[in-house]
Amino acid sequence: MQAIAMEEIFKQREVLKKRKETPRKQYMFTFEEGGWNTVWAKSLPGARKAAIAEYKDSPTLNPILDSVHLATKDGLESAMSTFY
Numbered sequence: 001m002q003a004i005a006m007e008e009i010f011k012q013r014e015v016l017k018k019r020k021e022t023p024r025k026q027y028m029f030t031f032e033e034g035g036w037n038t039v040w041a042k043s044l045p046g047a048r049k050a051a052i053a054e055y056k057d058s059p060t061l062n063p064i065l066d067s068v069h070l071a072t073k074d075g076l077e078s079a080m081s082t083f084y
Contacts, residue, residue: 006076026071027051028079032062036079038071 009026016023024040027047031037039054041047051063069075 006073006080009076010073026076027068028071028075029063029065029068031055032064033060035061037063038076044068044070 013023013026022042024042025047026038026040027044027050028036028038029047029051037051037054039047039050041050048063048065048068051065051068055061055063
């Protein structure tokens with residue numbers, strides 16, 4: 001099931017690359033308390049804003065803004081490997 005989700009992510013990236021508008025990219029980040037997640041944004045500053053907005057109401061999930069970076073296939077696979 002995880003492999004299917006990863007393939008869908010990469011297919012979406014390819015579709016977005018073909019569009020003339022600025023494509024959204026997937027960014028990874030970590031939380032102060034541990035763990036990680038991703039957001040989709042057009043730029044690094046946009047990804048930081050999206051991470052803050054996504055978890056603004058959470059008292060325990062605080063994104064580390066300096067950890068936000070463009071997601072790579074290897075990075076996603078490595079992070080996902082902790083789930084299986």
